[in-house]
Each structure stands twice: as C-alpha cells, then as structure tokens.
Amino acid sequence: MKTLQAAKIRRSWNTIYEGPLWPSQGLCADPEESRRHMAIYHVLQRIPPKDYKTLADSADRWEWYIPHWEALAMVYPFPVTAQGELRPAEPSVPAQDGRIHVPRAGFTRPSAVILYLSPRLELVGWNIIVACVAHELAHLCLKHRLIPGGKTAYDAQEAEAWALVAKWGFGKEAAMHAARAKQIDTARKVFARRLHEKLATANPPAGDD
Numbered sequence: 001m002k003t004l005q006a007a008k009i010r011r012s013w014n015t016i017y018e019g020p021l022w023p024s025q026g027l028c029a030d031p032e033e034s035r036r037h038m039a040i041y042h043v044l045q046r047i048p049p050k051d052y053k054t055l056a057d058s059a060d061r062w063e064w065y066i067p068h069w070e071a072l073a074m075v076y077p078f079p080v081t082a083q084g085e086l087r088p089a090e091p092s093v094p095a096q097d098g099r100i101h102v103p104r105a106g107f108t109r110p111s112a113v114i115l116y117l118s119p120r121l122e123l124v125g126w127n128i129i130v131a132c133v134a135h136e137l138a139h140l141c142l143k144h145r146l147i148p149g150g151k152t153a154y155d156a157q158e159a160e161a162w163a164l165v166a167k168w169g170f171g172k173e174a175a176m177h178a179a180r181a182k183q184i185d186t187a188r189k190v191f192a193r194r195l196h197e198k199l200a201t202a203n204p205p206a207g208d209d
C-alpha cells in the first residue's frame with residue numbers, strides 16, 4: 001500500500017503574515033486566533049511554491065470570511081471581487097442533486113468571491129479543518145467556476161480539488177474528511193429509514209372508508 005507523504009514546511013510565519021494570503025483583521029495578526037486560523041497557517045506553510053504564487057496572485061479576487069464563533073449576527077461589507085461575465089448556455093443539463101443549480105445563459109452579476117469557514121469547524125477534528133481549508137484553497141488555485149454547470153461538472157471540480165489537496169501533501173487529511181463524509185451520509189440514511197418505518201407504524205395506511 002502506498003504510504004501518504006506528509007506535507008513539509010516551506011515558509012515561515014513572517015512570510016505568510018507579510019504576504020497577501022493571511023486573513024488579516026486588525027493590527028495584530030495571531031496565527032492561533034482560532035483553530036480555523038491555525039489550520040490556515042498550517043496549510044499556507046506547506047503549499048508548494050508554484051501553487052502558493054498562483055494563490056498569492058489571486059488574492060485580490062476573493063476574500064476570507066471567518067466569523068468569530070460568538071458572533072450571532074452582523075452586517076458585514078464584502079468587496080466586489082469578480083465582475084459579471086457572459087455565461088454561455090450549458091449544452092446539456094445532467095441530473096441535479098439539490099446542492100447545485102444550472103445558471104441560465106446571460107450576464108452574471110458582479111460578485112464577492114468568499115472563502116467561508118464555518119464556526120462549526122472549531123468543533124471538528126484537526127484533520128478535518130485542515131482538509132476543508134486546503135480543499136477550498138485548491139478550488140481557488142485551480143480557478144474553478146463558482147457555479148459549475150450541472151452535477152457532472154461539479155463532481156469533476158470536486159475530484160480535481162481533492163487531487164490537488166493530496167498533491168500538496170494533505171492526502172491523509174483528505175482521506176479522513178472523505179471517511180467522515182461517508183459516515184455522516186450513512187447515519188443520515190439510517191435515520192431517514194428509521195423515521196420512515198416509525199411513521200409507517202404510527203400511521204398505517206388509511207382503510208377503505
């Protein structure tokens with residue numbers, strides 16, 4: 001079995017902090033501000049030079065959004081980072097899975113491209129946060145479409161992003177993320193089936209009256 005090579009450290013905190021990719025808020029940046037920040041630091045330390053440069057060059061085209069876990073509500077200004085573009089009609093529309101939608105042809109509106117990291121990540125395992133941060137950065141590095149046209153295109157982008165995450169040296173974290181997703185999916189299906197059975201017992205099909 002192929003062993004997964006762990007990513008090596010390639011740059012210092014100073015290089016990251018003084019570069020364009022650190023999500024600075026306020027004057028004193030702290031790589032231990034939250035576990036999400038710690039994971040961002042961990043990933044940015046290890047991305048290979050060529051892809052780090054691609055991401056650094058793209059820094060004006062997207063924004064981090066890392067809400068504090070105690071912030072229950074806020075009004076927040078997002079700069080517009082992407083102009084509208086002419087989107088061609090999708091030639092064929094494959095089956096949808098509910099998470100994505102196919103845009104109509106025409107101009108899209110100017111957008112703020114946001115890399116959102118949920119406060120819920122503070123509660124999951126370290127490998128999962130690292131996998132999430134690396135995966136979203138991989139999408140940006142690969143300049144993926146924000147709204148892929150259909151499930152086939154969505155799945156292709158997902159596979160490509162995870163492949164890059166593994167190439168960066170986060171294969172172990174990606175595998176743990178996949179195992180967790182599968183576990184959650186199975187648990188959801190079991191719950192749905194049990195609920196269905198319970199409802200069927202509580203409300204048997206109506207008689208012939």
Ligand SMILES: [Zn+2]
Binds near residue numbers: 139
């Ligand atoms: Zn993705």
